[in-house]
Amino acid sequence: MSRLVMHNLADREKAVGPFATPEGTEPAWRHWQLRLDESKVAWLMFDCQDADVNVLSQAALTELNEVLMALEADKPRALVIRSAKASNFCVGADIKEFRHLESVAMARDKLFDAHAVANRLAALPFVTVAVVHGHCFGGGLELALACDYRIGIEGARLGFPEILLGLHPGLGGTGRSIALIDPIQAMTLMLTGKNVNAARAKKLGLIDALVPERHVQAALDMAFNKKLARKAPGFSAKLTNLAPVRRWAAKKMRAQAARKAPPEHYPAPEKLIQLWEQHGNHTQQMLTAEVDSFSELLLTEASNNLVRVFFLQEHMKKLAPKGQEPARHVHVVGAGAMGGDIAGWCALQGLTVTLFDMQTEIIAKAIGRTAVLCDKKRLNAAEKRAVLDRLIPDLDHAGAAHADVIIEAVPEKIEIKRSVYQTLEPKMKPGAILATNTSSIPLDELQQELQAPERLVGLHFFNPVAQMQLVEIVKHHKLSNDTYEKALAFTAQIKRLPTPVAGTPGFLVNRVLTPYLLEAMQLLDEGVTAETIDQAAEKFGMPMGPVELADVIGLDICQGVAEMLQARLDTPMPTIPEWLTQKVNAGDLGKKTGKGLYTWKDGKPQKKSAPAAGPEDLTDRLLLPMLNMCVTCLREEVIDSEELLDGAMIFGTGFAPFRGGPMHYLHSRGQDRVAASLDALASRHGERFKPDPWFAAAPHQEYE
Numbered sequence: 001m002s003r004l005v006m007h008n009l010a011d012r013e014k015a016v017g018p019f020a021t022p023e024g025t026e027p028a029w030r031h032w033q034l035r036l037d038e039s040k041v042a043w044l045m046f047d048c049q050d051a052d053v054n055v056l057s058q059a060a061l062t063e064l065n066e067v068l069m070a071l072e073a074d075k076p077r078a079l080v081i082r083s084a085k086a087s088n089f090c091v092g093a094d095i096k097e098f099r100h101l102e103s104v105a106m107a108r109d110k111l112f113d114a115h116a117v118a119n120r121l122a123a124l125p126f127v128t129v130a131v132v133h134g135h136c137f138g139g140g141l142e143l144a145l146a147c148d149y150r151i152g153i154e155g156a157r158l159g160f161p162e163i164l165l166g167l168h169p170g171l172g173g174t175g176r177s178i179a180l181i182d183p184i185q186a187m188t189l190m191l192t193g194k195n196v197n198a199a200r201a202k203k204l205g206l207i208d209a210l211v212p213e214r215h216v217q218a219a220l221d222m223a224f225n226k227k228l229a230r231k232a233p234g235f236s237a238k239l240t241n242l243a244p245v246r247r248w249a250a251k252k253m254r255a256q257a258a259r260k261a262p263p264e265h266y267p268a269p270e271k272l273i274q275l276w277e278q279h280g281n282h283t284q285q286m287l288t289a290e291v292d293s294f295s296e297l298l299l300t301e302a303s304n305n306l307v308r309v310f311f312l313q314e315h316m317k318k319l320a321p322k323g324q325e326p327a328r329h330v331h332v333v334g335a336g337a338m339g340g341d342i343a344g345w346c347a348l349q350g351l352t353v354t355l356f357d358m359q360t361e362i363i364a365k366a367i368g369r370t371a372v373l374c375d376k377k378r379l380n381a382a383e384k385r386a387v388l389d390r391l392i393p394d395l396d397h398a399g400a401a402h403a404d405v406i407i408e409a410v411p412e413k414i415e416i417k418r419s420v421y422q423t424l425e426p427k428m429k430p431g432a433i434l435a436t437n438t439s440s441i442p443l444d445e446l447q448q449e450l451q452a453p454e455r456l457v458g459l460h461f462f463n464p465v466a467q468m469q470l471v472e473i474v475k476h477h478k479l480s481n482d483t484y485e486k487a488l489a490f491t492a493q494i495k496r497l498p499t500p501v502a503g504t505p506g507f508l509v510n511r512v513l514t515p516y517l518l519e520a521m522q523l524l525d526e527g528v529t530a531e532t533i534d535q536a537a538e539k540f541g542m543p544m545g546p547v548e549l550a551d552v553i554g555l556d557i558c559q560g561v562a563e564m565l566q567a568r569l570d571t572p573m574p575t576i577p578e579w580l581t582q583k584v585n586a587g588d589l590g591k592k593t594g595k596g597l598y599t600w601k602d603g604k605p606q607k608k609s610a611p612a613a614g615p616e617d618l619t620d621r622l623l624l625p626m627l628n629m630c631v632t633c634l635r636e637e638v639i640d641s642e643e644l645l646d647g648a649m650i651f652g653t654g655f656a657p658f659r660g661g662p663m664h665y666l667h668s669r670g671q672d673r674v675a676a677s678l679d680a681l682a683s684r685h686g687e688r689f690k691p692d693p694w695f696a697a698a699p700h701q702e703y704e
Helices: 003-012 058-073 095-101 104-122 137-147 172-178 181-190 197-202 215-222 233-239 242-258 268-279 283-298 301-317 337-349 360-376 382-392 397-400 414-425 443-449 481-493 511-524 530-540 546-551 557-567 579-585 616-634 642-651 662-669 671-685
Strands: 032-037 040-047 079-083 089-090 127-132 136-138 150-155 157-158 195-197 210-211 329-333 353-357 389-392 403-408 434-437 456-461 471-472 499-502
Touching: 032 058, 040 058, 058 104, 079 089, 079 215, 079 353, 089 137, 095 301, 104 283, 127 137, 127 215, 136 137, 137 172, 137 471, 150 197, 150 215, 150 268, 150 397, 157 197, 157 530, 172 181, 172 268, 172 283, 181 233, 181 242, 181 268, 195 197, 197 210, 210 215, 215 242, 215 642, 233 242, 242 268, 268 283, 301 499, 329 360, 337 353, 337 360, 337 382, 337 389, 337 456, 337 671, 353 397, 360 382, 360 389, 382 389, 382 671, 397 414, 414 434, 414 443, 434 481, 443 456, 456 481, 471 642, 481 499, 499 642, 511 530, 511 546, 511 616, 511 642, 530 546, 530 616, 546 557, 557 579, 616 642, 616 662, 642 662, 662 671
Parallel strands: 040 079, 079 127, 089 136, 127 150, 136 157, 150 210, 329 353, 329 403, 353 389, 403 434, 434 456, 471 499
Antiparallel strands: 032 040, 157 195, 456 471
């Protein structure tokens, strides 16, 4: 909380009566601070002990229940709930506690107790107001919904992210949100997991007032006197909750949800839609049913794995060292598909970016794509203009001398990259780092002609830059620790997930993906249709099949990486088909040219609607070479741990999140069974399927 807010609270708070803490004694609660001011308004400050953010742990909820009992016994004029944390009201439940629930019955008991606390808050016989600043997510938003009024501070963000954990709101958020705002809008928030800014929340009716901090007291006075206007759901919202309309809307929701989250893999959207379809016109029934539905989801394999993915993500975020001076200026060399989008993303994150290319029209296209990205992020006109103003065309490398980070994103030719370094290195200021976005070239080769090779590091982004969270931090033998830590910190600064990898050919992600993509091409050679191949991968849970993925990456890039890996590695892989070379030479490179393995129209591949049946071992032929290369990378220490490998593949390729990552899937399936399946494939299709020596040497970690 800001110094101003704390000062204002100190001025108006006075510990009196039963809410006073006697001098020299410990506070009554570890996570809550309760005070009564002179006007008999109770101020309840949420302040989780020894934590940077507020979470609704069992301990915090137990203490809140005690606070509410005290308020029931000695009623104040009103209750205001605020956060003492600088950045947030409350970010949700304590997800670590989910891992300790061993049965649906245990989960139901815990959730029933939590509901009792929220219901107690909702039933208090005096005005209750939540004053929300910063992040207000999940259980935090559900707590606010149990109050009579919600006042938002400028800059707040609100949302229900539970669906990303294989769940739906579980502290009354389903019923209360639908009763408060338009049901379709409430369901959209819960089904997508997206958060909204305070202005959008005000428009929806999630908050009743949106004010700067200095006007909070005036808004509170209006709430205390029940004069704070609240947006009532309109006629269309009431119509939507009629049973026939609700059934019709639920059918559409199912179809939309299934396209992105098939119910056989992600059961939470269907559970939420069922809740609303059956109980949407009766809030109390929906709250009761929410307990059972949430408890059942909590014990599903999908939720367990998605919670695991959440902790993988948190672990990757923490790899960035604290205390590094933030970068302010980035110079990007190469305004093509990757370089231009990296530049646009950095500008979106508030950095000044100079963008060099020898062709002005390519820079113009990159700026155009950034403008489209701003629109997708729903930036207003002023915010969009600010982003575009920070993205500066640079035809003579003028920005290189001022940059904290220089990112080279030119074609994958070692001679071209070395020529760029020769131009840039003399211009670099002290302390700046030189980063390459190479997707496969070993950095020990790239650094050979540099005067200060310790300043070179790999920052390997993934396409599309604005969606793929992973950045591989690629090392080499002369990399300095200072450069390495700056690279980690910069990656976190621009809201990407840093993952350190060795500078070996292909690094991690491209090395693991290449056998997957080449096996798809081998299957095409055998007459299996592209649609059949992609459908098999998508049924497994991949966001897109390998044929479509190859087109999205670019057939020229796929060919280049495959040729490099085949030349530099001993690992057997499928032969690169001659027709791939012919397509690349003809300029049919995939999505970016409108034609590749598919024909593309309006950014979408034109697929046949009914794929033919494929061979019985189709899915294993695609996925097991990927798992085999994963364990090869672990054995060769390309990456430090299975956890980081799983995170890299999920956030760099979209590997089926509900399966918890490729290594987690391998152990769940059983490493002996995976090795046996590889042996069987090798006997039928060749040595490229032979199990890596890791299988014989690694300790068993098989899960039921």
